[in-house]
Amino acid sequence: MFEVLVYVYENYWQGDACPELHQLSRKLTAVGFEADEIQAALVWLNGLNIAAQNTQVGMPAGSQAGAPPVPTTASAPPGFQAQTAGSLRVYSVAEQDHLGAQALGFVSFLESSGVLPSHMREIVIDRAMAAPGDPLALDDLKIIVLMVYWSFGEEPDALVLDELCDDADFRVAH
Structure with missing residues (x-):
């Protein structure tokens, strides 16, 4: 499935350029x-x-998809408050088991760096x-993060993009 997602990302890098699902198939x-x-893809x-x-x-009127949501009660579903x-x-046990420590740590890193808004x-x-793998491989999570940015019509910051596309196995510590 992830090879298909990478192909879609590389060939339709602007999400709105992607054909309908039956044509894409x-x-x-x-x-x-x-x-x-x-x-599956x-x-x-x-x-x-x-x-x-x-x-x-x-999202509230006037805010952009990539911008952190403005905390207002109008943007939150009834009974809930905006973050x-x-x-x-707090991650459920099922999320912890499926994602694993590496993936959860990476999500936390992106969020604390300010490049992954809560929504x-x-x-x-x-x-x-919804992805296969138990626990989910970190490289697969990086593809998922890229696809989420893609779905909002955004490209991550250059340093974030480098982190998402870089293969850490070939890094040399100096």
Whole structure:
């Protein structure tokens, strides 16, 4: 599935340039991906599209998708308050087991660095929980983060992009 997602990201780097899912399926088949990999990726992408659209609909007027949400009661669903700077995200046991320490640490790193707003973090967690792997590989999580940025029509900061695309196995400590 992740090879298909990387192909989609590389070939349709602007999310709005990506064809509808049924057309994308035909293009991926023509490229040579296996039917079960395509199906898994399309189901995953559909969930990503729904999550991104629902997040953008729930944002206050005048705020951008990549900007941290302004804490107002109008942007939060009834009965909930928007996340504040002092909020703490507690991960369920299922999330901890599926994501693993490395992936959770990386999400925390991105969030504390200010490059992964809370609304995007929740989509990353949701899509990571929908991905295969137990625990989820860190490289797979990085692809998920890239795809979440892609779904909002944003490109991460150059240093973040480097961190997401860099293969740490080939780094040499000096």
